[in-house]
């Protein structure tokens with residue numbers, strides 16, 4: 001199933017999905033204050049956030065004035081245009097190392113879906129014929145190593161691990177050595193979930209990042225920050241601080257199979273310019289899709 | 305990136321020129337309510353909940369005398385804070401106790417909310433109160449979920465009842481309660497798999513567990529960082545299961561936690577505990593008043609008001 005159909009299927013599960021509602025705001029009506037209010041409401045309800053919603057509305061108001069638009073229907077493609085502009089028009093593929101092993105580091109707050117995303121990503125890369133090795137860098141959470149091992153078995157990827165409670169940087173160091181000696185194409189590093197306001201834990205993460213940098217030139221080639229689509233405005237803070245500690249290169253938006261709209265990525269893109277690379281649409285290994293900003297935005301304006 | 309200024313600062317600015325007023329006029333309040341609305345939305349309180357709340361406060365505030373010790377801005381904040389605290393309910397960090405043991409508690413919620421960890425924390429808390437909880441491993445889906453619960457069980461020295469991942473969660477729950485009766489456990493904490501509120505098959509499974517073991521508490525575990533969708537989630541779980549309370553996790557973060565207000569207002573059930581960390585002793589009673597000022601981002605002004 002392609003991104004679009006799968007994505008729509010995920011969203012179709014709910015009757016009052018964002019797309020229907022935002023779509024409905026535009027149907028057969030005049031542009032008045034009430035219209036703007038409703039549009040703002042829909043954007044905020046999708047977690048786009050007050051700032052980004054207000055800036056979008058301001059742009060729309062300006063266009064309405066400039067182009068002397070009266071009918072809301074005519075405004076719909078313009079908002080769509082603005083959003084596409086904002087989200088970027090191209091899909092952003094994984095940054096792969098053209099000359100040797102690619103190292104991907106996965107970071108994020110607790111429970112967002114990091115380990116699961118690693119399983120899915122490994123599966124995808126294996127399907128592309130790559131040799132993948134996983135490093136069990138979450139040595140803290142109960143059962144985290146075992147969880148990654150189950151994923152390793154499922155998708156056929158070796159897992160490099162130490163004991164629970166050991167130093168994550170040491171595991172990752174071993175992961176790099178093993179990946180080198182086994183001639184892996186891709187090394188994916190799992191890390192423990194941590195809240196970005198905990199300085200000691202962010203320092204620990206930065207240490208892992210530096211080990212990768214030191215062991216392989218240009219590594220990590222990709223640092224993916226995993227965001228839960230149900231997260232509200234706090235995700236902005238997450239993107240900012242994880243970005244500072246590990247130079248985040250892309251976002252993965254998980255749990256988009258729920259009713260949350262994931263509009264927070266629009267705010268992040270608006271304020272921070274980090275591209276979304278994948279979306280998670282379920283708990284199975286092929287529930288990972290490349291993020292296509294144009295289709296994402298188009299889907300926002302689909303009405304049934 | 306726009307940095308959020310506390311509501312208090314913004315309100316102070318709005319009201320700078322209104323010092324020494326006798327009563328709050330409709331216009332003053334209207335202006336203040338714009339800021340309050342923004343603050344609540346920035347804190348992820350659900351849009352509809354915000355609407356209702358602001359309306360209620362507006363009605364109450366207009367015509368009120370401004371206390372001598374306060375500026376009109378502080379006066380509005382005081383009213384907002386009072387209303388918010390009231391809406392959030394009193395402190396209720398108690399867990400039900402069945403007249404005939406064991407007391408059965410079901411933990412439910414979305415994926416990754418913190419159910420399993422909180423199950424471990426509750427066991428820890430109960431043990432400190434000289435209770436004997438049994439943990440039931442009813443998540444047969446997530447990789448290594450049983451192992452996770454077993455590790456936590458070991459850490460708090462509490463027995464974990466598991467039948468592997470090939471038996472239905474309904475049967476595991478039933479057997480766990482039987483086991484508890486036979487062996488003198490006075491609590492059974494049922495850890496269930498994370499699920500979407502719109503996943504009919506999995507929501508059905510929870511209903512069946514509920515029917516089978518007749519729990520004394522069904523606690524919805526919610527991530528404090530949840531955005532606007534918190535109401536849909538809470539409403540659905542509540543409609544389908546009749547939850548008895550919620551536990552808000554990851555409040556050790558810097559989220560403003562507006563989800564707390566949304567959930568409280570759509571379910572009417574109390575927030576019973578707050579998860580304040582990953583460690584097993586990081587479970588605290590929930591304080592509605594503190595949560596109110598956290599959502600508003602204005603601990604500072606509150607202390608000012610208290611002194612006044």
Ligand SMILES: Nc1nc2c(ncn2[C@@H]2O[C@H](COP(=O)(O)OP(=O)(O)OP(=O)(O)O)[C@@H](O)[C@H]2O)c(=O)[nH]1
Nearest residue numbers: 110111112113114115116193255280281282415416
């Ligand atoms: N519905 C849905 N569930 C998901 C998705 N991705 C992950 N999950 C579930 O979310 C829960 C948490 O996933 P994990 O992969 O353990 O999350 P994590 O970020 O590694 O968690 P920590 O390591 O504890 O911080 C699990 O129950 C996953 O099955 C998704 O795209 N959709």
Ligand SMILES: Nc1nc2c(ncn2[C@@H]2O[C@H](COP(=O)(O)OP(=O)(O)OP(=O)(O)O)[C@@H](O)[C@H]2O)c(=O)[nH]1
Nearest residue numbers: 110111415416417418419420421498554579580581
């Ligand atoms: N910082 C912090 N982390 C927490 C808290 N509660 C849980 N966590 C973390 O959140 C992540 C998810 O917790 P789990 O207990 O596995 O969540 P769950 O709801 O059982 O997840 P599923 O079974 O996959 O649905 C883990 O990394 C926990 O350590 C809390 O109060 N604060």
Ligand SMILES: [Mg+2]
Nearest residue numbers: 114115138144
């Ligand atoms: Mg993990």
Ligand SMILES: [Mg+2]
Nearest residue numbers: 419420443449
């Ligand atoms: Mg669990």
